[in-house]
Amino acid sequence: MRPGQTVAHHNQMSGRPPRLPEASYRGLARISFTICSAGREKFFADDCRARAVLSPLLHTATEQRIALLAYCVMPDHVHVLTQGLDAEASARTFVTRWKHATACAAWQGVRGRLWQRSYYDRVLRPWDETLTAVRYIIANPVRAGLASRIGEYPFAGSTVYTIDQLTEAIAAGSPERFGPGPTLRGRR
Numbered sequence: 001m002r003p004g005q006t007v008a009h010h011n012q013m014s015g016r017p018p019r020l021p022e023a024s025y026r027g028l029a030r031i032s033f034t035i036c037s038a039g040r041e042k043f044f045a046d047d048c049r050a051r052a053v054l055s056p057l058l059h060t061a062t063e064q065r066i067a068l069l070a071y072c073v074m075p076d077h078v079h080v081l082t083q084g085l086d087a088e089a090s091a092r093t094f095v096t097r098w099k100h101a102t103a104c105a106a107w108q109g110v111r112g113r114l115w116q117r118s119y120y121d122r123v124l125r126p127w128d129e130t131l132t133a134v135r136y137i138i139a140n141p142v143r144a145g146l147a148s149r150i151g152e153y154p155f156a157g158s159t160v161y162t163i164d165q166l167t168e169a170i171a172a173g174s175p176e177r178f179g180p181g182p183t184l185r186g187r188r
Helices: 007-014 047-063 091-103 130-138 163-172
Strands: 030-036 066-073 077-084 120-123
Touching (some): 030 091, 030 130, 047 077, 047 091, 077 130
Antiparallel strands (some): 030 077, 030 120
16 A cells, blocks of 8 residues: 555555554454455355355354454355454454464365455444344344355354344344343353
C-alpha cells in the first residue's frame, strides 16, 4: 500500500473487501464469516467433501481456541459464527489456517483454487443478538431446500450448543439464552 492510500482504496483496487484492524478479530469478539468456494462451485454438495471441510473446521477451531457458536457447510459456501475463548484467540488466524488446511487436502476433481481469495465477515456489536446470527446460519439449509426443518441437515451445528438447544432457543425466540457470549443453561 502506498503512503496516503486508505485501506478501503487499497482493497477496492485488489478486489478484496476492506478488513478491520487485527485487534477487532482478537479476544472474545463474536464474528460471523461467510467463506465461498472458488467460482461458487458446488464442491461441498457431495457429503464426503462436506465432511472433509467440516472436520478441519472443528479441529482448527479447537486448536485456535475458537468457539463455533454456529456453523453450516452449504454446497458452495460455509457460514461460521465464532467467538474467541480467551484474549489471545484470533478469529482471522482461525479462518486463514482452516482455509489453508482444507485447500491442502487432496480434493479429487477440484482443479485450481478451492476457496475465493477473500471472505465476508461481520463483527457483532455488544448489542447485536447472537440468536439472530445463529438462526440465519442454522436455518440456511431449510431456506435453500436442503432440509425440511432445522436440525435435519448433517453439516450444521455448534461446538458450544447441541442442535436441540439451538432449535429450542430458535423456536422460543430466546436471545437472552445466548446473550453476548457462548452461554446457554449454564454451559460455558
